[in-house]
Amino acid sequence: MARMKFLCDADRCIECNACVTACKNEHEVPWGINRRRVVTINDGEPGERSVSMACMHCTDAPCQAVCPVNAFYTTADGVVLHSKDICIGCGYCFYACPFGAPQYPRVGNFGSRGKMDKCTYCAGGPEPDGSAAEYEKYGANRLAEGKLPLCAEMCSTKSLLAGDGEVIADIYNERVAKRGYGSGAWGWKTAYREGTTS
Amino acid sequence: MTALVAKFRHVLGALALFAVTVTTWPGMAQQPNSVDPTASAVKEDQLLQRFKTIQGRGSIPDVKSYTIEQPAGREWRRFHEVTLRIIGAAAIIGMLVLLVVFYLARGMVRLESGRSGRTIVRFNAAERVVHWMTASCFIILALSGLNITFGRPLLLPLMSPEAFTAWSEWAKYAHNYLSFPFTLGVVLIFLMWLGGNIPNRVDIEWLRRGGGIVGQDQPPAQRFNAGQKLIYWILVLGGGAMAVSGYALIFPFYGTTIEAMQNAEIVHGVVAMLFIAAMLGHIYIGTIGMEGAFEAMGRGTVDLNWAREHHNLWLEEEEAARRAAVPPAQATPASE
Numbered sequence: 001m002a003r004m005k006f007l008c009d010a011d012r013c014i015e016c017n018a019c020v021t022a023c024k025n026e027h028e029v030p031w032g033i034n035r036r037r038v039v040t041i042n043d044g045e046p047g048e049r050s051v052s053m054a055c056m057h058c059t060d061a062p063c064q065a066v067c068p069v070n071a072f073y074t075t076a077d078g079v080v081l082h083s084k085d086i087c088i089g090c091g092y093c094f095y096a097c098p099f100g101a102p103q104y105p106r107v108g109n110f111g112s113r114g115k116m117d118k119c120t121y122c123a124g125g126p127e128p129d130g131s132a133a134e135y136e137k138y139g140a141n142r143l144a145e146g147k148l149p150l151c152a153e154m155c156s157t158k159s160l161l162a163g164d165g166e167v168i169a170d171i172y173n174e175r176v177a178k179r180g181y182g183s184g185a186w187g188w189k190t191a192y193r194e195g196t197t198s
Numbered sequence: 199m200t201a202l203v204a205k206f207r208h209v210l211g212a213l214a215l216f217a218v219t220v221t222t223w224p225g226m227a228q229q230p231n232s233v234d235p236t237a238s239a240v241k242e243d244q245l246l247q248r249f250k251t252i253q254g255r256g257s258i259p260d261v262k263s264y265t266i267e268q269p270a271g272r273e274w275r276r277f278h279e280v281t282l283r284i285i286g287a288a289a290i291i292g293m294l295v296l297l298v299v300f301y302l303a304r305g306m307v308r309l310e311s312g313r314s315g316r317t318i319v320r321f322n323a324a325e326r327v328v329h330w331m332t333a334s335c336f337i338i339l340a341l342s343g344l345n346i347t348f349g350r351p352l353l354l355p356l357m358s359p360e361a362f363t364a365w366s367e368w369a370k371y372a373h374n375y376l377s378f379p380f381t382l383g384v385v386l387i388f389l390m391w392l393g394g395n396i397p398n399r400v401d402i403e404w405l406r407r408g409g410g411i412v413g414q415d416q417p418p419a420q421r422f423n424a425g426q427k428l429i430y431w432i433l434v435l436g437g438g439a440m441a442v443s444g445y446a447l448i449f450p451f452y453g454t455t456i457e458a459m460q461n462a463e464i465v466h467g468v469v470a471m472l473f474i475a476a477m478l479g480h481i482y483i484g485t486i487g488m489e490g491a492f493e494a495m496g497r498g499t500v501d502l503n504w505a506r507e508h509h510n511l512w513l514e515e516e517e518a519a520r521r522a523a524v525p526p527a528q529a530t531p532a533s534e
Contacts, residue, residue: 092463100456
C-alpha cells in the first residue's frame with residue numbers, strides 16, 4: 001500500500017498560485033476557504049523561497065488526536081480525512097495542526113464555526129466514492145479514479161509533488177543530486193518525523 | 199582625410215570596448231562550473247529554531263494562512279490529550295474521594311442545639327436568584343465542558359458517533375450561550391457579597407479551629423466564614439479567568455494569534471478542572487455536609503440556632519440592627 005504524501009520543492013516554486021486555483025476550482029471550495037495556499041518567506045530579499053502548503057496528511061495526525069468527537073480517520077493510503085457529519089466545528093484541530101490546514105466557514109454567530117473543511121488529498125470523504133453527497137461536502141474524489149491530487153498534477157514547474165512518499169522522495173533526492181542543491185522537503189520532519197533521506 | 203579619421207575612430211572604439219570588457223569581467227576565466235542558488239536561501243530548520251513558526255507573505259486575505267508551519271501544535275496536542283486529562287481526573291476524582299472519605303468519617307455536621315423554630319432571613323430573593331442563575335449555568339457549563347475533554351474516551355464508546363455529535367453540538371451551543379448569564383452572575387456576586395468577603399482577623403481564628411467542620415468546635419464567624427470567603431474568591435477569580443480565556447476562545451482570532459488561542463485553551467482547561475473540584479466541595483457542604491445549610495440558599499431563611507452555631511457574630515449584628523430599628527418605647531413587651 002502506498003503512503004501518500006505531498007512534497008514541495010521550494011527551489012522550483014515560482015509562486016504562480018496555480019495549485020491554489022486548481023484546488024478551488026476542482027472542489028468548488030467556497031469563498032473564504034483555502035485548502036491550499038502559497039506563502040513566500042523573506043519576500044523580496046535574497047534567498048526568498050515560496051512554499052505551497054496544505055494539509056500534509058501527517059503520520060499520527062495531531063488533528064485526529066485532539067478532535068473531541070473523533071471526526072477524523074486515516075485511510076489505508078495514509079490520507080487523513082474527516083466526516084463533516086461528525087464535526088462540531090469546535091476549532092481544536094486548527095490549534096493542533098502544524099500547517100494551518102483546517103478551515104471553517106464563518107456561519108452563525110460568534111463562536112459557532114461551521115463544519116471544518118480541509119485538503120482531502122483529492123480523496124473525498126466517508127460517503128461512497130464519487131457520489132453527489134461526497135462531492136457536495138468534500139469535492140472531487142480523484143484518488144478513487146486513480147488520479148493524483150490536481151494541485152500537484154498541474155504544477156507547471158513540477159515543484160509540488162504528490163504520490164507515494166518513497167517515490168516522490170526519490171524524485172526529489174535525484175533532483176538534488178543532479179543540480180547540487182536543495183532546501184529540503186518543507187514540513188516533512190514536522191509531519192512525518194522524517195526527512196526525504198531517512 | 200575624413201575617411202581615415204572615421205576608420206581610426208572605429209578601431210579606437212573597438213579597442214575601448216575590449217578594454218571595458220576585460221576590466222569588468224576579470225574573473226571570466228575563473229567562472230565556477232556550478233552555481234549554488236541556495237547559498238542564501240531560507241532554511242526550514244534555521245527558521246524553526248529561530249522563530250518557532252515559519253511565516254511569510256501570502257496572497258489571500260486570511261492572514262492566519264501566512265503561517266505555514268507551527269510545530270507547537272504538537273505540544274498543545276500533548277497538553278490536551280494527556281496533561282489536561284490527568285489534571286482533570288486527579289482534581290475531580292480526588293475531590294470526590296476526599297468528600298466521600300470525609301463524609302464517612304465526620305458525617306453531617308448536625309445542629310447541636312436542635313431547631314428553635316424561629317428563623318432569620320439569610321439571603322434575600324435577589325441574592326438567591328443570582329446564586330441559582332450562576333449555579334445552574336455552572337453545572338451546564340461544567341458538564342458540556344467536561345464533554346470536550348472526557349467525552350471521546352468515556353461517552354463516545356457508549357453511543358453512536360452521530361448521537362455523540364448531536365449531543366456535543368448542543369453542548370457546545372449551551373456552553374457558548376450560557377457563558378453570558380454565568381459571567382453576569384459572577385460579576386453580580388462579586389459586587390453583591392464583596393462587603394462580607396474581605397478577609398479579616400476572625401478568619402484566622404476560624405481556620406485555626408478547623409472551622410467547626412473538622413472536629414466539633416464552633417468558632418465565631420461573621421456573615422461569611424473563612425471557608426465561604428475562599429469559595430467567594432475562587433468564584434470571582436476563577437470565574438474571571440474562565441470568562442477572559444473563554445471569550446478569547448469564543449471569538450477566535452479577534453486580535454489573538456494561534457499561540458494565544460492555544461494558551462487560552464490551556465488556561466480555560468486547567469482552571470475549569472480546579473474550579474469544578476472546588477465547587478464539588480461547595481455543593482457538599484451546602485447539602486449533605488451540614489444540617490440546615492441548604493435552607494439558607496433554598497428558602498432564604500435559617501433557623502436561629504443554626505445562625506448561632508455557625509455565624510454567631512452575624513446573628514448578633516442582625517439582632518442589634520433589629521433592636522436599633524425598633525425603638526424600645528414603641529416595642530410591645532413580650533410578656534403582657
